Every structure is written in structure tokens, then in C-alpha cells.
Amino acid sequence: MTWQLIRLEDVPATPWRNGGGVTRELAAWPQAAAWTWRMSVAEVGQSGPFSSFDGVDRWFAVLAGSGLQLTVNKQTHRLTAADAPFFFDGAASTDCQLTDGATQDFNLMVQNSRAKAGMVRVSGHLEVAMNMAENDSKIIAVYAINTGVKVLFNDEALHLPAASLAWRVVGQPATARITSSNALWMEISL
Numbered sequence: 001m002t003w004q005l006i007r008l009e010d011v012p013a014t015p016w017r018n019g020g021g022v023t024r025e026l027a028a029w030p031q032a033a034a035w036t037w038r039m040s041v042a043e044v045g046q047s048g049p050f051s052s053f054d055g056v057d058r059w060f061a062v063l064a065g066s067g068l069q070l071t072v073n074k075q076t077h078r079l080t081a082a083d084a085p086f087f088f089d090g091a092a093s094t095d096c097q098l099t100d101g102a103t104q105d106f107n108l109m110v111q112n113s114r115a116k117a118g119m120v121r122v123s124g125h126l127e128v129a130m131n132m133a134e135n136d137s138k139i140i141a142v143y144a145i146n147t148g149v150k151v152l153f154n155d156e157a158l159h160l161p162a163a164s165l166a167w168r169v170v171g172q173p174a175t176a177r178i179t180s181s182n183a184l185w186m187e188i189s190l
Helices: none
Strands: 004-007 021-029 037-044 056-064 068-072 075-079 086-089 094-098 103-111 116-130 138-144 149-153 156-160 164-170 174-189
Touching: 004 021, 021 138, 021 164, 037 138, 056 075, 056 116, 068 086, 103 116, 103 174, 116 138, 138 149, 149 164, 156 164
Parallel strands: none
Antiparallel strands: 004 164, 021 037, 037 103, 056 086, 056 103, 068 075, 068 094, 116 174, 138 164, 138 174, 149 156, 149 174
């Protein structure tokens, strides 16, 4: 399978029911209505509670803005665009308090009964070796935040512009080398 490329500017914004922001769903697999994993970018315009997602693992990364505080099950976590992605249970009681104005945030959600995932922030270089057993498959993805990203996947080069997502299925051992001053790298084991 080849890379699937999605530019943020090409995805329509969907307003939240509570009026606190909008979401742009970049990718959902295998389909939007019944996803195993979902990646989106949210514009959070006001403080308030997060929706609950039972059976879902969530990764959350601030992309732009002054940051926010997430209170998850009464534990407060301050997050900025310089911090590592934050992992939490989608069913947990979660409240968001903006620090100083709106933020733009990346969300990775995974049905935890069907897949396991991880997300890291890339600032410089990251090399990832994917050693997989026979019949295993994995989704790999990279989101270019506000600068471009170069990915060398085995011998194949990908250049991704800012505010874009690229993802693909991997079915055999591979190596990825990611170079960017500001990006997110994700792996989802199916």
C-alpha cells in the first residue's frame, strides 16, 4: 500500500455540539462510522469538558496556542506545544481549561480492544525499526505540524508539507527515518 496524504486545509471543520470548538477528521480506519482508529485536528476555542469515549485509548498533543490544562480523573496535566503527547483513557472524566486563548490540538483515538498505538513528538531525527511477525500489520503515520517532514521508508522518500498527514499500512519488516523540526509520529498495531 502507498502513502495516503491528507492536507488539513482540504478537510471541512465540524462544529462541536457544545460550541467549544471544531474538529477536522483527517483519517478514520476502516471507515468513519465504525473506526478502529481515528486521527483529527481540533480547534479548541473555550474551556470545558471532553466527550467520553468508552473503550478508547487517546493521545493528545497541542500543536499551537499557549497550551491548556487537562484534568483527567481529578489529576491535572499542563500541556503546551513543546510537550510530549499525552495518553489517557477516553472513558475518563476529562475537563479542559485553556491557558491563554484558543489552541490547535492533534488527537489519535484507538479502540483498545482492536488495536494498540503510540505517538511521539519529533524534533530533529527519529529512526524506527518495525520488526513484525508473519501476518502482522501496522499503520504508520506522520503529521507535519508547522514545518515540512522528510520520511525515508526503506528506500522510498516522502516529503510532506506543513499541516499535512501521511499514513500507510506496513505488512513486513521495515525501517523509517523521520526528519523534522516539528512533527508527530504514530504507530498502530492491528
